[in-house]
């Protein structure tokens with residue numbers, strides 16, 4: 523029998539490991555209550571186990587006029603106030619010399635998938651880290667792309683050699699490279715690359731771009747949770763040094779930045795010295811936006827620009843966010859130091875929402891996950907390990923957790 527669906531879509535079925543683990547965890551909580559450790563969801567929870575929605579953000583939302591909430595955005599590219607506020611938020615007082623365009627998107631997810639769609643032809647290969655956010659795969663398949671991985675770590679550092687080899691192989695084959703780099707606060711390891719690692723990447727892609735266009739998709743979903751605060755953003759000045767045949771698409775997201783996950787707002791922040799290509803990419807992205815999601819949430823764009831353009835609101839927001847950055851740091855240091863003490867192997871962690879236990883054998887990983895669940899510990903299976911979302915587990919529950927996991931292992 524022939525299918526109603528086209529060949530690409532026939533058989534597609536979304537199995538989201540994060541949501542699946544969360545459902546199992548909620549069932550356990552209903553039965554066992556507080557003994558359950560829920561380390562599944564990548565959203566902030568406070569020490570009392572309550573979902574965090576910043577007061578400085580959501581009280582401001584209440585002040586937005588209902589007409590703004592009801593209205594369409596004023597432009598498919600994104601409201602000019604929002605796009606300007608994103609530019610200022612990311613680049614602030616930096617000296618950014620590379621020409622830039624901003625296109626609003628429904629979250630970071632919209633920014634990543636639209637970039638894949640417009641950069642590569644169906645059948646071509648997108649490069650991603652071997653340890654990475656699950657939806658990169660589904661997005662690639664949705665755009666009829668194939669995937670290849672670079673190895674993230676060699677010892678405690680970024681595996682620059684494998685990165686170079688993977689990009690060179692793809693360049694030789696398809697004469698164009700699209701590579702995803704999720705930095706800072708990589709999901710799921712919590713690694714942040716060093717300045718030197720980034721310098722090596724940029725000098726390598728500049729050289730590689732003599733053979734064909736190189737597009738870096740820098741997914742910065744967790745940029746506002748670095749321990750160094752806005753200092754990390756100095757990193758963006760490195761994009762002043764990209765060659766003309768290199769383009770950087772920064773995928774920005776308000777989900778974590780504002781604790782506004784459901785508001786679905788983000789942006790593609792595009793930088794290249796090739797003005798013709800910059801314009802072509804902007805036009806293609808706007809075209810895709812209109813054809814797929816149309817416009818982005820008007821009131822959420824308004825919310826972002828209202829906070830960022832008001833000194834009092836902004837400083838209240840920064841203070842509130844800093845409290846959670848400090849909390850994440852505390853939580854990480856509990857889990858990471860205890861893991862070290864008991865010999866539980868984790869991937870290099872610097873900061874952010876997650877820590878990941880290293881288990882490269884899939885069968886062992888699945889077995890351990892089942893055992894952990896029987897012991898009321900819920901994590902998420904990712905390629906190469908089990909992700910512990912420290913963003914959602916209190917310090918009280920993190921204490922002793924590494925030891926328990928090691929013993930169950």
Ligand SMILES: Cc1ncc(COP(=O)(O)O)c(C=O)c1O
Nearest residue numbers: 629630631655709741743775777
């Ligand atoms: C690595 C990474 N990139 C991008 C996103 C995009 O999130 P959103 O589409 O909600 O902005 C997420 C969210 O979990 C993420 O973990």
